[in-house]
Amino acid sequence: MTDHEFKIDELMDGEELTDKQKKIIISAIESFSEKGFSATSTSEIAKKAGVAEGTIFRHYKTKKDLLLAIVAPVMAKFVAPFIIKDLKKVLDQDYEHVEDFLKAMLENRRDFLIKNLPTVKILVQEIPFHPELKELFKEHIGLQIYERFIKLVEYYQAKGQIIEIPAYSVFRMVFSSIFGYLIARYMILPEAEWDDEAETERTIQFIMHGLAGPNSGN
Template structure:
């Protein structure tokens, strides 16, 4: 796995609990889940790609679902959540002159992060609709914390008169669906297109601002 697994490698470097065989199993599972989906991936296939016996998987994980959760939960709880929040804080804590400047920094930040971690993003997108437990984990470890921080940003620019007065959550939902819609098309659905990220970012920002700006 090249490029997208940077975060995974960083996680392994900071984990003393995983054996080398477990790391191989996890890497093989992430690759398979991302490429084929959880339902279409067999433990025998994971074992083969990891270079271990299938029984080795079941010595560490009772079921395939346990393996999936053992990948997602620790990454969300111990690593991804802190990394994502810390990464977001770099943008959220800066006092950008305008809300438009904030959006530009936010989108550029997310593009850089997701480009390095596409396998994990793909697993989340594929499995969260079918795995209620994963949805709850995501909400617990990332969703609520990010929304709470983002609400402060929205209220700050509302007080400056740059954003219309509306429930912050509604504004966050509108912005998030627009930005992540672009990122999903950019990285998952149509990555083969010749994307002009700079132009796409500016167009996305203008569409958002046209919908929420108080300036006519």
């Protein structure tokens, strides 16, 4: 099994794929990531995958169906778990400080991003242009993350570690800061000389300087 195949199996957790489907998805991820969705033809994907173009349409009715087959699992495994998995750690282990939660969350999602960079790049590039992707994003944010994040905010507000502002404002500040760092680090300026440990700490401190409550240092 190749490294690409391992990542596909991990990404499509629970979904049975044929060898040809795996080759098609791997080729589509590489092509969409390199050239963008619009500039990539199904014939190019088929050639790279070593299958007939008709094989693609037997598994996926349109090129957009193929795009959605790639992006939907990323929504489920990258966006939703961003909070859900680490929220359970917070509530189960009761991190004393919100900074500890933020660091665990950032490092957890950084690991996933590194392993699935081309797929996440497609997600970031294509969401503004496809209503279906926007709906997927809203679904996972709204149903899987937002309610849990409100509980998380209330948890730390009750401890006096986050100021009393609406949860949606906290949500926006945290996500824009963390995603902004990860996108800059791995997509926009990957060639820059990054000190990841220092940048992680700066990102967390930047968030906390805006959110810190009266007991945040206690």
